[in-house]
Amino acid sequence: MxxxxxxxxxxxxxxxxxxxxxxxxxxxxxxxxxxASRDVxxxxxxxxxxxxxxxxNPLVTAAIFGFIFGVIFHVSTKPIPYVVFYLAGLTFWNFxxxxxxSAVGSVSxxxxxxxxxxxxxxxLPTASILARFIDFLFSLGVFIIFxxxxxxxxxxxxxxxxxxxxxxxxxxxxxxxxVAALNVLYRDMTQLMGLLLMVWLYFSPVIYxxxxxxxxxxxxxxxxxxxxxxEMERNVIFTGRILYPEYLWVAxxxxxxxxxGGLALFKRVEPMFAEVM
Amino acid sequence: xxxxxxxxxxxxxxxxxxxxxxxxxxLLRMIPQPHSKRPKSExxxxxxxxxxxxxxxTSFGIVGNNGSGKSTLLKILTRTMTPTRGSIQVSGRVSxxxxxxxxxxxxxxxRENVYLNGSILGIGRxxxxxxxxxxxxxxxxxxxxxxxxxxxxxxxxxxxxxxxxTSVDPEILIVDEVLAVGDESFQQRCMDRIFAMKRxxxxxxxxxxxxxxxxxxxxxxxxxxxxxxxxxGNPRDVVFAYRQxxxxxxxxxxxxxxxxxxxxxxxGPLELRDAYVEVDGHRVDSMQSGTALDLITEVDNVTxxxxxxxxxxxxxxxxxxxxxxxxSMLDGPPMTFQRGLGRVVVHLxxxxxxxxxxxxxxASFDGNGRRLAEWRALIRFSVQAMQTTPGLxxxxxxxxxx
Numbered sequence: 001m002x003x004x005x006x007x008x009x010x011x012x013x014x015x016x017x018x019x020x021x022x023x024x025x026x027x028x029x030x031x032x033x034x035x036a037s038r039d040v041x042x043x044x045x046x047x048x049x050x051x052x053x054x055x056x057n058p059l060v061t062a063a064i065f066g067f068i069f070g071v072i073f074h075v076s077t078k079p080i081p082y083v084v085f086y087l088a089g090l091t092f093w094n095f096x097x098x099x100x101x102s103a104v105g106s107v108s109x110x111x112x113x114x115x116x117x118x119x120x121x122x123x124l125p126t127a128s129i130l131a132r133f134i135d136f137l138f139s140l141g142v143f144i145i146f147x148x149x150x151x152x153x154x155x156x157x158x159x160x161x162x163x164x165x166x167x168x169x170x171x172x173x174x175x176x177x178x179v180a181a182l183n184v185l186y187r188d189m190t191q192l193m194g195l196l197l198m199v200w201l202y203f204s205p206v207i208y209x210x211x212x213x214x215x216x217x218x219x220x221x222x223x224x225x226x227x228x229x230x231e232m233e234r235n236v237i238f239t240g241r242i243l244y245p246e247y248l249w250v251a252x253x254x255x256x257x258x259x260x261g262g263l264a265l266f267k268r269v270e271p272m273f274a275e276v277m
Numbered sequence: 278x279x280x281x282x283x284x285x286x287x288x289x290x291x292x293x294x295x296x297x298x299x300x301x302x303x304l305l306r307m308i309p310q311p312h313s314k315r316p317k318s319e320x321x322x323x324x325x326x327x328x329x330x331x332x333x334x335t336s337f338g339i340v341g342n343n344g345s346g347k348s349t350l351l352k353i354l355t356r357t358m359t360p361t362r363g364s365i366q367v368s369g370r371v372s373x374x375x376x377x378x379x380x381x382x383x384x385x386x387x388r389e390n391v392y393l394n395g396s397i398l399g400i401g402r403x404x405x406x407x408x409x410x411x412x413x414x415x416x417x418x419x420x421x422x423x424x425x426x427x428x429x430x431x432x433x434x435x436x437x438x439x440x441x442x443t444s445v446d447p448e449i450l451i452v453d454e455v456l457a458v459g460d461e462s463f464q465q466r467c468m469d470r471i472f473a474m475k476r477x478x479x480x481x482x483x484x485x486x487x488x489x490x491x492x493x494x495x496x497x498x499x500x501x502x503x504x505x506x507x508x509x510g511n512p513r514d515v516v517f518a519y520r521q522x523x524x525x526x527x528x529x530x531x532x533x534x535x536x537x538x539x540x541x542x543x544x545g546p547l548e549l550r551d552a553y554v555e556v557d558g559h560r561v562d563s564m565q566s567g568t569a570l571d572l573i574t575e576v577d578n579v580t581x582x583x584x585x586x587x588x589x590x591x592x593x594x595x596x597x598x599x600x601x602x603x604x605s606m607l608d609g610p611p612m613t614f615q616r617g618l619g620r621v622v623v624h625l626x627x628x629x630x631x632x633x634x635x636x637x638x639x640a641s642f643d644g645n646g647r648r649l650a651e652w653r654a655l656i657r658f659s660v661q662a663m664q665t666t667p668g669l670x671x672x673x674x675x676x677x678x679x
Contacts, residue, residue, distance in 0.1 A: 024399075031396040038393060042384050117373050118356035119397055188299040271359040274352060275290065 035127035054135040062086040089206035095136035103176030155240030174258035181269040225254035281331040286363035288324040336481035338491035338498035369448025377438030383427035416440040489665035550575040566662035587642040
């Protein structure tokens with residue numbers, strides 16, 4: 001509606017339009033933020049342990065993996081303690097997986113909102129991923145506490161973490177837009193993604209180290225951007241150097257393609273939302 | 278500059294019978310099947326060539342039967358749907374009273390929902406803060422504003438939804454028959470508020486079955502039937518044409534019903550030829566409340582001799598409520614029906630009915646009061662009153678304070 005309201009001509013009109021755009025963007029950003037905080041709050045408002053679920057989940061999973069691989073199969077994670085190692089991988093992976101899983105139903109679960117009035121629908125999956133980012137921050141806090149408890153050496157390169165996370169967020173959003181749009185058309189997208197993410201988890205170096213894998217398989221695993229991202233996130237924290245820097249660009253390229261592709265797909269399916277639901 | 282411009286908008290829905298709605302279904306469909314077995318998609322035009330120009334600062338009414346495409350048009354205007362062909366231009370911020378309370382989150386308090394709803398309608402937190410008092414005041418839920426919306430009654434939710442949607446200072450307000458919710462005093466306040474906004478320069482687009490409101494309060498109107506524009510222009514003309522079509526429809530429907538009843542009474546001494554209403558000597562179907570009118574029945578006395586007897590009319594609503602009964606039996610001695618064609622006329626100098634449809638039953642009696650024939654819904658007419666009020670009559674009146 002912003003475009004249509006400015007039928008003034010000339011330079012003045014252009015500026016007007018730009019100001020309108022920027023103001024409009026600000027409002028949509030606020031809507032995204034409001035929806036995200038709605039999401040976070042509802043998730044924890046009426047559950048017994050509240051926000052602790054965001055913390056308990058990765059802890060229990062880390063403990064299970066620690067028991068199975070560390071105690072039963074004697075897989076070494078040295079010099080990092082089992083719990084810290086598994087927690088590292090799972091904290092970052094869970095942000096990705098949970099982000100996808102809540103994006104998938106973000107459009108189809110808000111039919112009432114869609115019927116009401118126009119707003120850029122992309123706001124919905126974006127907000128749900130943003131909400132999972134808040135969860136992620138809490139589990140990151142737990143991860144840090146465990147690092148302190150076990151006195152694990154952390155490198156200065158950890159400061160690169162936000163940049164790598166940014167790549168991860170854009171990648172998550174790209175996939176999130178795709179599956180959110182497709183889920184409107186095909187409702188079992190949720191189940192499919194649940195299955196797919198489980199397979200994806202085991203084929204990414206989340207609960208094992210890349211260096212523990214045969215060389216030929218390593219390349220294959222690094223082509224998967226999530227594999228590269230998780231491996232890098234662990235690298236900058238624990239070893240202080242990125243083991244496979246050349247794959248960083250592969251991951252960045254993937255992220256660009258997936259994000260733009262996801263957005264394009266979403267925009268393409270968007271006009272059908274009102275009719276299908 | 279037009280506030281809303283709809284140019285040759287067509288909207289097609291594909292009633293796809295074989296649309297895969299799950300990935301599983303999609304995979305299943307990849308198994309080849311004989312072509313003839315597949316159900317075909319049926320195109321359905323919900324809107325056909327709709328063109329509306331709504332000037333800045335004006336109000337517009339849309340009337341039409343259920344399923345005529347009104348809501349589809351509104352969805353296109355609120356941009357929740359895109360037209361198949363044609364284009365729309367909406368200049369200004371839109372607020373829509375379409376699904377009041379849609380988007381309210383049950384677990385959040387009224388106040389939190391106001392912020393959320395505001396941001397959906399494109400209004401920032403600060404602007405909402407300034408309006409908060411006004412919203413609470415209008416919705417009349419001050420004691421409950423910090424309670425979860427799930428504990429609200431449906432009326433409270435609707436009130437809050439209305440208050441938010443109208444408090445965001447929209448430039449265009451789209452109203453879809455939402456005023457059916459809430460009690461009467463709230464409905465009145467809603468109408469007052471909408472028209473205060475109209476006076477303040479807000480463009481109003483109203484879809485309503487309350488034809489009186491459209492007639493009185495809109496600057497322009499359009500009547501849509503089965504997706505096609507029937508008439509556009511002055512609301513009085515549009516509503517009149519729409520009403521007329523409804524009467525015609527009803528007649529078409531009831532003719533078959535009444536055939537048997539009429540058949541029963543045929544062979545009586547007075548055969549029915551025609552029946553209608555006249556105002557000022559002209560045959561009409563519709564009239565203003567309070568005008569003088571004649572109810573006229575043309576009967577043919579087939580007995581060959583003059584016949585003395587009585588006649589009666591009952592004016593009633595289509596739902597059966599009888600409003601007035603006129604019978605010559607109560608008024609005096611029998612009338613004489615001459616041989617051949619004659620007209621039975623009753624003159625009513627004033628009939629102050631409220632707006633609506635009315636039906637007239639008639640009956641004939643012999644000189645002793647024995648019923649000869651009876652005709653149900655013999656005449657149909659509609660009345661338009663200046664004011665739409667509850668009750669049966671709109672009586673002339675004056676107020677004084679003494």
